[in-house]
Amino acid sequence: MIEVDQLSKEYGDVTAVDGVSFRAERGQILGFLGPNGAGKTTTMRMLTCYLPPSAGTASVDGYDVVDESMEVRRRIGYLPESPPVYMDMTVDAYLGFVARIKGVPTNQMRARIDETMEKTGVAHVRSNVIGHLSKGYRQRVGLAQALVHNPSVLILDEPTVGLDPKQIIEIREVIKSLRGEHTIVLSTHILPEVSMTCEKVVIISQGRIVGEGSPESLTAQLKESDVLHAQVLGPVEAVGEALRSIDGVLDARQEGDDSQADSWVISVTPGQDVRDAVSRAIIDGGFSLRELRSQDMSLEDIFLRLTTEETTV
Amino acid sequence: MRNLWAIYTKELRSYFVSPVAYVIAGVFLFLSGYLFRNILMQFNFWCIQFSQRAQFMQGGMPNLNLNEMVVTQFFGVMDFIWLLVVPMLTMRLLAEEKKNGTMELLMTSPISTVEILLGKFFACLTLYMTIVALTLVYCGILELYGDPDWGPIWSAYLGYLLLGGTFIGVGMLASSVTENQIVAVLLAFGALLTLWLIDWSASFAGPTAAKVLQYLSIIQHLQDFQRGVIDTSDVVFYLSFIFFSLFVTTRVLESRRWRR
Ligand SMILES: Nc1ncnc2c1ncn2[C@@H]1O[C@H](COP(=O)(O)OP(=O)(O)OP(=O)(O)O)[C@@H](O)[C@H]1O
Ligand SMILES: [Mg+2]
Numbered sequence: 001m002i003e004v005d006q007l008s009k010e011y012g013d014v015t016a017v018d019g020v021s022f023r024a025e026r027g028q029i030l031g032f033l034g035p036n037g038a039g040k041t042t043t044m045r046m047l048t049c050y051l052p053p054s055a056g057t058a059s060v061d062g063y064d065v066v067d068e069s070m071e072v073r074r075r076i077g078y079l080p081e082s083p084p085v086y087m088d089m090t091v092d093a094y095l096g097f098v099a100r101i102k103g104v105p106t107n108q109m110r111a112r113i114d115e116t117m118e119k120t121g122v123a124h125v126r127s128n129v130i131g132h133l134s135k136g137y138r139q140r141v142g143l144a145q146a147l148v149h150n151p152s153v154l155i156l157d158e159p160t161v162g163l164d165p166k167q168i169i170e171i172r173e174v175i176k177s178l179r180g181e182h183t184i185v186l187s188t189h190i191l192p193e194v195s196m197t198c199e200k201v202v203i204i205s206q207g208r209i210v211g212e213g214s215p216e217s218l219t220a221q222l223k224e225s226d227v228l229h230a231q232v233l234g235p236v237e238a239v240g241e242a243l244r245s246i247d248g249v250l251d252a253r254q255e256g257d258d259s260q261a262d263s264w265v266i267s268v269t270p271g272q273d274v275r276d277a278v279s280r281a282i283i284d285g286g287f288s289l290r291e292l293r294s295q296d297m298s299l300e301d302i303f304l305r306l307t308t309e310e311t312t313v
Numbered sequence: 314m315r316n317l318w319a320i321y322t323k324e325l326r327s328y329f330v331s332p333v334a335y336v337i338a339g340v341f342l343f344l345s346g347y348l349f350r351n352i353l354m355q356f357n358f359w360c361i362q363f364s365q366r367a368q369f370m371q372g373g374m375p376n377l378n379l380n381e382m383v384v385t386q387f388f389g390v391m392d393f394i395w396l397l398v399v400p401m402l403t404m405r406l407l408a409e410e411k412k413n414g415t416m417e418l419l420m421t422s423p424i425s426t427v428e429i430l431l432g433k434f435f436a437c438l439t440l441y442m443t444i445v446a447l448t449l450v451y452c453g454i455l456e457l458y459g460d461p462d463w464g465p466i467w468s469a470y471l472g473y474l475l476l477g478g479t480f481i482g483v484g485m486l487a488s489s490v491t492e493n494q495i496v497a498v499l500l501a502f503g504a505l506l507t508l509w510l511i512d513w514s515a516s517f518a519g520p521t522a523a524k525v526l527q528y529l530s531i532i533q534h535l536q537d538f539q540r541g542v543i544d545t546s547d548v549v550f551y552l553s554f555i556f557f558s559l560f561v562t563t564r565v566l567e568s569r570r571w572r573r
Contacts, residue, residue: 045417048421049420049421049570050417050420050421050569051569052569052570069570070423073421073422073423074423076421078417078418078421080414080417080418081414082414083414084413084414084415084416084417084418085413085415086323086327086413086415087413088327088330088331089323089326089327093326097319097323098418098422100315100316100319101316101319101320101419101422101423101424102422102423103423145418
């Protein structure tokens with residue numbers, strides 16, 4: 001279980017994380033979603049006791065990351081952005097080393113290492129030197145390293161970055177197979193990853209949480225589309241004016257360039273269905289309406305909306 | 314203790330799987346062998362010279378002491394070679410971990426900074442003493458053909474253990490402040506040379522300052538050991554120097570934990 005309360009981190013003048021709060025329950029996979037520079041890595045580093053928070057608290061299984069750091073470190077497995085491997089070690093020796101410093105009892109070590117290698121699919125390269133492995137395999141070894149002491153909490157920073165599609169799917173399967181046993185926080189900026197693997201999503205942008213919930217509820221929340229697409233034939237000025245004057249319409253603009261001069265994007269006050277009013281206004285104005293549809297927002301749209309419009313809202 | 318041992322074995326292993334340990338040992342043995350040969354030839358030359366002139370001399374032969382003229386002189390030049398070599402052994406110890414991101418693994422594991430540092434320190438010291446011990450061969454050669462006094466030899470080796478620890482402590486501190494190994498090695502050279510030459514300025518300083526500067530010179534304290542004198546104050550000097558540099562290194566590494 002992870003509890004984060006008003007966590008902040010400043011690097012000099014830069015506020016990388018700004019009052020972030022969320023919870024991940026035992027056995028849950030929480031997706032930490034955000035664009036580059038959003039503060040995902042920084043938050044994870046605070047959760048793993050690598051960086052102290054500037055303000056706020058975070059706890060792992062009830063232990064505070066600052067005051068009871070040793071207890072927290074015993075309970076977490078952490079895969080940083082780039083796998084923390086020693087290039088000159090064999091996979092076997094490396095996992096042995098990690099198991100030792102993570103405090104795996106000597107008599108269980110062999111079994112733990114074998115089990116994790118099996119789980120992450122690196123058993124057949126166990127006696128290879130890590131420096132000679134491909135990027136994907138190094139990533140797997142990194143994941144194995146995070147799992148070797150069977151931690152109750154797993155923190156994975158972009159675990160599938162830089163892998164080929166087949167390996168991405170495999171790694172995702174590995175992560176999904178861990179559901180239930182471990183509390184997992186994984187960060188990513190790839191959306192399908194979240195909808196495919198996570199029960200809960202926290203969207204972070206510029207250090208702040210801009211959305212939170214299950215992938216379904218996040219989609220539902222914003223499904224009452226606030227964007228309408230319309231194809232209207234008529235003089236541009238007049239159509240624009242007519243559309244903008246409708247109650248509930250915030251803005252109407254042409255989509256794309258001249259070739260699509262008749263395609264309009266209409267933004268609407270959220271939760272208000274103005275489709276009837278729009279079609280009536282177009283007909284009344286003497287223009288012809290070719291098409292009118294409300295845009296179904298994918299998680300991708302929500303993500304882009306939440307994270308890119310954050311500054312304009 | 315278990316953690317310390319894990320770090321120690323990992324570190325020692327990594328010295329011996331890379332060519333670094335062998336290259337350094339090789340270069341060191343070549344240089345020290347060359348110096349030993351020259352010192353020995355010189356001694357030989359004097360012996361012949363004096364024995365030829367002995368008949369013309371009043372009061373017989375001057376005292377040609379093997380210990381003083383070969384052993385002490387040989388150990389004296391080795392100090393300087395070590396000053397150049399140890400920073401190359403220590404430069405990667407922490408800088409490389411930071412660069413590769415493995416520091417993140419160590420610092421988020423249930424293991425204390427002190428354990429990390431001591432594991433690395435003793436690994437480096439072990440490699441250093443292994444190479445130092447190889448020079449026993451030269452002393453063996455002396456034993457074969459001459460009659461050296463082994464007391465000063467052993468005390469000189471004790472001095473080397475302490476001096477090596479001090480060099481390694483300073484080298485680790487240099488390695489902890491950067492992720493760049495070149496920067497680490499240069500910082501260590503700078504710091505060690507300063508500590509080496511610090512007593513030079515003593516002659517121009519006031520009486521109290523001179524004493525302090527002389528005391529701080531890492532090389533002054535070694536001379537007693539090479540003469541066969543084990544003075545507790547010298548031992549205390551080196552041990553406190555090692556303790557101090559490791560302590561500061563701990564602080565540097567942990568600074569990220571309390572720098573909010
Ligand atoms: N050591 C540092 N010193 C100064 N600023 C930093 C440092 N680390 C991160 N930052 C800044 O903090 C912000 C958040 O960075 P962070 O690495 O947490 O983002 P992220 O969400 O992990 O991004 P990405 O998806 O690219 O990995 C960025 O603006 C970054 O420039
Ligand atoms: Mg990141």
